[in-house]
Amino acid sequence: MSERFQEFHDRLAAFDDRSINPSGNVPMNELIDASRRRLLKKSLVLGALAFLGGGLYAPRRLYAADAPTHSALLGFVGVPVQQDPQFDEVVVAKGYTARPFFSWGDPVVAGSPAWKGDASEDWKAQELQAGDNHDGMHYFPFPEAPDSHGLLVINHEYINPTLHTKGQTFEDRPDGTRGRPEGEVRKEIAAHGLSVIEVKKDASGHWQRVEGSSYNRRITGSSPLDLSGPLAGHELLRTASDPDAKQVLGTLNNCSMGVTPWGTYLACEENWHQYFVNRDKEDFARRTSHKRYGLSNGKFSNYYAWEAVDARFDATPKADQPHGGHVNEPNRFGWIVEIDPYDPSSTPKKRTAVGRFCRECSTLSLAADNRMAFYYGDDTKGEYIYKFVPAGKYDPDDRAANRDLLDEGTLYVAQFSDDGSGRWLPLVHGQDGLTAENGFASQAEVLVNARAAADKLGATPMDRPEWVAVQPGSRTVYVSLTNNDARGKKQPVNAANPRKENLHGQILRWDEAGGDPAATSFQWEIFLLAGEPKGSGAPENLVGTINGDIFSSPDGLYFDTAGRLWIETDYDDAEQPMHAMGCNQLLCADPHSREVRRFLVGPRGCELTGITQTPDGRTLWVNIQHPGISFPASDGKSIPRSTTLVITKDDGGVIGT
Ligand code: FEO
Ligand code: CA
Numbered sequence: 207m208s209e210r211f212q213e214f215h216d217r218l219a220a221f222d223d224r225s226i227n228p229s230g231n232v233p234m235n236e237l238i239d240a241s242r243r244r245l246l247k248k249s250l251v252l253g254a255l256a257f258l259g260g261g262l263y264a265p266r267r268l269y270a271a272d273a274p275t276h277s278a279l280l281g282f283v284g285v286p287v288q289q290d291p292q293f294d295e296v297v298v299a300k301g302y303t304a305r306p307f308f309s310w311g312d313p314v315v316a317g318s319p320a321w322k323g324d325a326s327e328d329w330k331a332q333e334l335q336a337g338d339n340h341d342g343m344h345y346f347p348f349p350e351a352p353d354s355h356g357l358l359v360i361n362h363e364y365i366n367p368t369l370h371t372k373g374q375t376f377e378d379r380p381d382g383t384r385g386r387p388e389g390e391v392r393k394e395i396a397a398h399g400l401s402v403i404e405v406k407k408d409a410s411g412h413w414q415r416v417e418g419s420s421y422n423r424r425i426t427g428s429s430p431l432d433l434s435g436p437l438a439g440h441e442l443l444r445t446a447s448d449p450d451a452k453q454v455l456g457t458l459n460n461c462s463m464g465v466t467p468w469g470t471y472l473a474c475e476e477n478w479h480q481y482f483v484n485r486d487k488e489d490f491a492r493r494t495s496h497k498r499y500g501l502s503n504g505k506f507s508n509y510y511a512w513e514a515v516d517a518r519f520d521a522t523p524k525a526d527q528p529h530g531g532h533v534n535e536p537n538r539f540g541w542i543v544e545i546d547p548y549d550p551s552s553t554p555k556k557r558t559a560v561g562r563f564c565r566e567c568s569t570l571s572l573a574a575d576n577r578m579a580f581y582y583g584d585d586t587k588g589e590y591i592y593k594f595v596p597a598g599k600y601d602p603d604d605r606a607a608n609r610d611l612l613d614e615g616t617l618y619v620a621q622f623s624d625d626g627s628g629r630w631l632p633l634v635h636g637q638d639g640l641t642a643e644n645g646f647a648s649q650a651e652v653l654v655n656a657r658a659a660a661d662k663l664g665a666t667p668m669d670r671p672e673w674v675a676v677q678p679g680s681r682t683v684y685v686s687l688t689n690n691d692a693r694g695k696k697q698p699v700n701a702a703n704p705r706k707e708n709l710h711g712q713i714l715r716w717d718e719a720g721g722d723p724a725a726t727s728f729q730w731e732i733f734l735l736a737g738e739p740k741g742s743g744a745p746e747n748l749v750g751t752i753n754g755d756i757f758s759s760p761d762g763l764y765f766d767t768a769g770r771l772w773i774e775t776d777y778d779d780a781e782q783p784m785h786a787m788g789c790n791q792l793l794c795a796d797p798h799s800r801e802v803r804r805f806l807v808g809p810r811g812c813e814l815t816g817i818t819q820t821p822d823g824r825t826l827w828v829n830i831q832h833p834g835i836s837f838p839a840s841d842g843k844s845i846p847r848s849t850t851l852v853i854t855k856d857d858g859g860v861i862g863t
């Protein structure tokens with residue numbers, strides 16, 4: 207990893223995902239049953255497996271007890287960990303080919319210039335080219351040829367300093383604020399958002415991007431989007447630039463995503479707090495919608511300092527401006543943006559009924575009668591897992607009837623009890639203390655300050671919830687809890703988050719009562735604790751329960767149509783505790799046997815994220831985000847570029863077999 211790149215990521219790590227949850231929430235049953243809690247602590251000392259396998263907490267399934275040696279679902283031979291510090295390629299299982307398909311800077315919109323190779327493009331070119339840091343992604347098939355022709359939608363989460371030929375420029379001013387060159391800021395904003403590209407197999411069966419397609423579009427950090435739902439027009443979202451609170455500019459930090467049954471894409475806004483500053487210490491201290499989300503209250507926004515160029519990123523209240531200037535601008539981020547990829551002229555809608563937090567994903571569970579739930583992780587140390595149950599049902603016969611289903615419904619937050627049960631607590635104004643006396647004057651306040659409302663209800667602080675995946679058929683829900691080095695310090699351990707200094711993370715799964723996505727109770731268990739094998743000699747907090755190939759920090763989770771669970775990792779491969787894991791990886795798990803096999807390793811410095819397939823399961827796309835050396839050129843000198851890979855089996859078969 208280059209020095210410049212390393213410096214950027216160190217800076218990012220300093221602000222990203224820090225614990226700001228002041229609630230100290232402990233699930234209610236633990237408070238009541240103190241003696242059982244003491245027993246739990248004792249069994250944690252003995253090791254997580256002891257109590258997960260024991261009868262005391264009556265888990266629904268025994269850990270790996272039924273695991274066969276070889277899973278019928280996993281047909282490939284696993285690849286080894288990759289520990290070469292200069293590794294700059296992708297290795298995929300034998301019999302498969304992974305090739306770079308779509309990289310930062312590639313042309314998207316008709317008329318876009320080709321990638322120059324030295325990052326000298328200006329912001330106007332960047333608005334037409336692929337953005338940076340490819341993340342969540344989905345393939346939308348065309349019905350005439352679903353397995354060979356469709357649209358790929360790809361999030362561009364944030365930017366790397368390599369976006370500019372000489373990196374980012376910051377001017378430290380005497381008053382402590384930071385200046386930025388306008389051209390750099392505009393280019394950074396343009397490299398955020400997402401891309402829609404038409405993709406098609408050519409006559410020889412190779413996937414190609416359809417350049418100049420009328421479907422191709424870029425949505426950036428400055429594209430006009432309609433505000434929709436209960437906060438549209440609300441005073442909490444009014445600003446000097448948009449006094450009606452009807453139109454917001456752009457979407458930021460789109461991490462993972464979701465898909466609706468009616469074929470729209472849901473881009474989720476994760477670490478949006480990093481783009482804003484409120485310099486007024488007193489105002490900040492009492493403004494929950496800033497403080498509880500970790501906005502900067504220093505002299506500049508955490509590491510972008512866009513406020514130097516664009517006043518809407520300065521959320522310091524301004525008494526002389528309408529609506530306090532841009533103090534409400536941060537309230538316009540942290541939501542979901544619904545995009546119809548099939549209609550390139552449509553204006554995306556920012557949905558506000560779904561609550562505001564650092565949303566990783568929006569994963570659908572669809573009931574047989576077409577009721578729905580969407581699951582969300584709030585990826586910050588000690589934050590919560592949410593679900594939204596729309597009031598209406600999906601109508602498979604009338605696409606237009608589904609248009610605004612995400613504007614009305616009930617938001618819930620999860621409480622995990624140590625006995626393996628769980629509850630969904632509704633975030634509804636007027637109920638359970640979510641009242642004006644407690645700072646929630648309306649449902650709008652509950653939604654804007656969803657974290658504080660969840661604190662009040664006694665939600666369970668989790669080890670950084672990332673992606674959620676729902677198993678086809680069973681509707682069992684899986685979530686990756688990527689890691690949490692504050693566990694045991696800021697948040698107490700509990701059965702669902704059982705390790706202090708949890709550097710490797712875990713995957714949890716649960717079944718909703720009656721298999722109903724809208725149920726308000728569930729039964730959960732730990733699917734696996736990531737980490738090194740038992741007997742490896744690693745410290746206890748680094749030892750996991752993986753049945754098969756080891757990994758750390760699960761992030762992307764995805765079920766393919768055959769029911770294989772794909773796991774993508776995101777850890778700092780330069781850190782010593784991660785050396786055993788090598789480069790970041792894509793693995794595949796059998797949800798029944800829990801066997802895990804490594805399918806692909808990425809280049810040094812990257813994370814694996816974003817995953818989608820064709821309906822026939824014969825094409826898989828995954829993203830290599832922020833590679834560290836020179837991937838995909840892999841020549842040791844080119845600028846590294848975040849890249850979508852297309853993966854096929856050499857015999858044309860289904861991926862994973
Ligand atoms: Fe953008 Fe939580 O990963
Ligand atoms: Ca992620």
Ligand code: CA
Binds near residue numbers: 776
């Ligand atoms: Ca992550």
Ligand code: CA
Binds near residue numbers: 776831
């Ligand atoms: Ca990332």
